[in-house]
Amino acid sequence: MSLIELRSVTKTFRSTSEDVTPIQELDFDVEQGTFVVLMGPSGSGKTTLLHLLAGIDRPTQGTVRIAGEEISALSPSQLARWRTRAVGYVFQQYNLIPVLTAFENVEVPLLLLRLSRQERERKIATALAAVGLTDRAHHLPRQLSGGQQQRVAIARAIVADPVVVLADEPTGNLDRQAATRTMELLRRLVDEFGKTLVMVTHDPVTARSADRIVHLDKGRITTGAPSHA
Template sequence: MSLIELRGVTKTFLSGAEAVTPVQDLDFDVQQGEFVCLMGPSGSGKTTLLHLLAGIDQPSEGRVVIAGEEVSAMSANALARWRTRAVGYVFQQYNLIPVLTAAENVEVPLLLLRMSRADRARRVAVALAAVGLTDRAHHLPRQMSGGQQQRVAIARALVADPVALLADEPTGNLDRSSATATMQLLRRLVDEFGKTLVMVTHDPQAAKSADRVVHLDKGRIVDRVDAEAAEHDHA
């Protein structure tokens, strides 16, 4: 069985009289320990798909099953609990809380779990060490570079030891060298920590780190079409 299993998944949003269907009748599988990259034009449904994987949105039709649990059948309460321990989410804009230090930002997901202060401190230290930021634990986000802030965000996504990491354009705001360092870190989390990673990117360079690239167009999985992707094929 796949770690992530989508069957016949459709997501329709109603805005006024208009219906938008960013994900259409999708079958999609990700294996345990796999690093999959999602690419596709703007509006092709990449973020919507990640939201469905994270249980941030529920499908209009079809089933989302992650690690044997049917996410698409959970109540809102069950979903909130499940999300904290099952998936870690990394955003393009980092989304750190500006008044909290790196360590305090990383601790936030653990506050939703039943855990002693000492256990939380231990987990935070392990996560910060994994991203190479032990020496920045007491810095505020504004005292760190973009690349360091993204590594704090990755530590926060990791800290509850989720089965899957989901990342939406994690290198979109970074310069080339920070982007490369971030991709090396993500690759290492898959190789050394056995994490499963689904990452959205527009960056063909970043996509090279993945085990597999899946192309979306108009809410469906397609064979690669664009020139950038074709170039990546021959690289």
């Protein structure tokens, strides 16, 4: 059984003018502990697919199963709880809270779990150490470079020890050097920490870090050949 299993998933956004179906009868599997890159033209459904994996969007039809849990069948409150434990999400724009320090930003997901302050502090310290930012813990986002902000965002994504990490163009705003460092870090999450990573990118250089590259076009997978990485 794959860690991530989508079966015949269709997602339609309905509106008064026209319906949009970015994902059509999609079957998609990701093995535990692998790094999959999604590529495809703008509007091909990449972000929608990540949202389905994160339980942010629900499929119109079909099933999404992650680590044995059919998330497409959970209620909204069950889904919110599941998401906190199971999924970390990394955005192109980092999405840090500007008035919180790096430490406090990483703490946010933990506030939804029942943990003692000591346990929280231990987890935050571990996550910041994993991304190499122990010495920046008390800086605000604006006092950090783009690459450092993205590493704080990655620490926030892994602090609750999720099985799956999803990243939507995480290097899109970074220069090549910061992008390379970010990719080394994401690769390490898979190799050392056993995370399963699904990442969207437009950048073929970035995509080379993956175990497998999946091309989406018009809501369907066109190829899923292994990369040469």
